[in-house]
Amino acid sequence: MAYQYPSERSLDYDPCRYGKSKLLFRGxxxxxxxxxxxxxxxxxxxxxxxxxxxxxLVSAGAKIATVNLGCVNAxxxxxxxxxxxxxxxxxxxxxxxxxxxxxNMSNRFYAVHPRRNDRFLRASTLLKTLYPDIDxxxxxxxxxxxxALEKASEEKFAxxxxxxxxxxxxxxxxxxxxxxxxVVLVWLSGHSPDDAHATNVIKGDPLFVDRExxxxxxxxVSGVVEIVxxxxxxxxxxxxxxxxxxxxxxxxxxxxPIVHARAARELLSVVTKLV
Numbered sequence: 476m477a478y479q480y481p482s483e484r485s486l487d488y489d490p491c492r493y494g495k496s497k498l499l500f501r502g503x504x505x506x507x508x509x510x511x512x513x514x515x516x517x518x519x520x521x522x523x524x525x526x527x528x529x530x531x532l533v534s535a536g537a538k539i540a541t542v543n544l545g546c547v548n549a550x551x552x553x554x555x556x557x558x559x560x561x562x563x564x565x566x567x568x569x570x571x572x573x574x575x576x577x578x579n580m581s582n583r584f585y586a587v588h589p590r591r592n593d594r595f596l597r598a599s600t601l602l603k604t605l606y607p608d609i610d611x612x613x614x615x616x617x618x619x620x621x622x623a624l625e626k627a628s629e630e631k632f633a634x635x636x637x638x639x640x641x642x643x644x645x646x647x648x649x650x651x652x653x654x655x656x657x658v659v660l661v662w663l664s665g666h667s668p669d670d671a672h673a674t675n676v677i678k679g680d681p682l683f684v685d686r687e688x689x690x691x692x693x694x695x696v697s698g699v700v701e702i703v704x705x706x707x708x709x710x711x712x713x714x715x716x717x718x719x720x721x722x723x724x725x726x727x728x729x730x731x732p733i734v735h736a737r738a739a740r741e742l743l744s745v746v747t748k749l750v
Contacts, residue, residue: 486526486717493542496559498590501528501543511540512746513564515554516573517680518729519663520545524716525732530571532739537747539568548593550579551646556589561653568750569657569697571742572650574689576682577643578617584635587617595620605631621677636675639683647692657697657749662689663730663738665704698745704734 489502501521505511514520514530520543522528534541544560546553554560564570579592584602588594598611606627614620625632651658664680666673674685693699704712712731 485719485722486524488521493563494559496557498546498553498557498560501545505540505542507542507563507566509540510568510750511542512537512750513542513544513567513570514573515560515564515570516545516661516663517549517575518545518547519680519735520573521547522735523547524718524722524726524729525735526717527732527735529735529738529742532736533571533742533746536739536743537750539750542567545573546590546592548579548591550575550577550587550592551643551650552580552587553590553592555646555650555653564654565656567654567656569659569746570654571659571661571746572696573661573663574681574684576680577639577684578621578682580639580642580646582642583638585617585620593617602635605634618677618682625677636683640685640688643684644688644691647688648695651692651695658695659698659700659742659745659749660689660692660696661738661742662699662701662703663734664702665706665709665730667703668701697749700738700741700745702734702738702741704730704737708733708737 490499491502491504492499512533520530528543530541530543542563544563579587581587583599585598586596588596593616595614595617606624609623609627624635662668666679668674668684668686668689673679674683689699709731712733713726715732716726716729718726
């Protein structure tokens with residue numbers, strides 16, 4: 476599971492499509508007639524700025540093809556709204572599902588774009604009633620919206636945050652139940668799901684997801700792998716990532732190839748027993 480020092484150019488993610496899906500995935504495109512493991516998730520699963528993401532490292536170790544279905548800034552909605560993606564997972568030997576944040580999905584308070592889940596579309600009547608003084612046309616992204624709501628009223632925001640948590644659990648139930656084969660959840664973050672402070676502030680990923688929420692899903696899946704990147708791993712990984720200078724702030728938010736390598740090792744010990 477070696478990784479190389481980055482070149483001075485940006486990575487070529489070799490984008491590809493599968494079936495009738497409108498989504499662009501990281502390539503190379505895989506032959507779905509062979510046995511494979513499907514990987515669903517957000518930016519870390521996609522492997523942004525990482526030359527060899529953990530899905531490819533698992534493929535090399537398990538000697539089986541892996542299909543990277545990660546989408547940058549994805550929530551659960553992007554996958555549940557895509558029949559091609561769900562069909563790919565239904566036919567996979569194992570589906571590895573990265574736990575994504577609770578902010579990037581439609582809920583009782585607001586709607587997000589069906590494919591670009593970090594894009595805020597509109598506020599519901601309920602949210603407009605709760606925050607009558609806020610002009611929701613000012614917002615394009617979910618985190619910006621949530622930051623403004625919390626700043627306006629922490630008491631009201633507690634209601635919004637709880638709704639997102641409840642909606643996340645319900646949506647995860649739906650997703651896992653739509654996949655008939657083995658599903659392995661993977662927590663990829665710089666903090667633990669047991670960190671009460673980190674799981675309640677608008678910072679980091681997966682936003683607002685905590686231990687209690689994971690435990691509600693655990694009985695439905697074949698395994699849960701938790702990877703908490705250390706500060707040292709993330710810092711060293713930053714120096715190994717491949718990104719243009721303008722993307723340096725975004726790269727600082729990524730876990731990096733050292734954490735990806737550890738995730739692959741720990742996932743291998745689980746998925747090799749299931750394929």
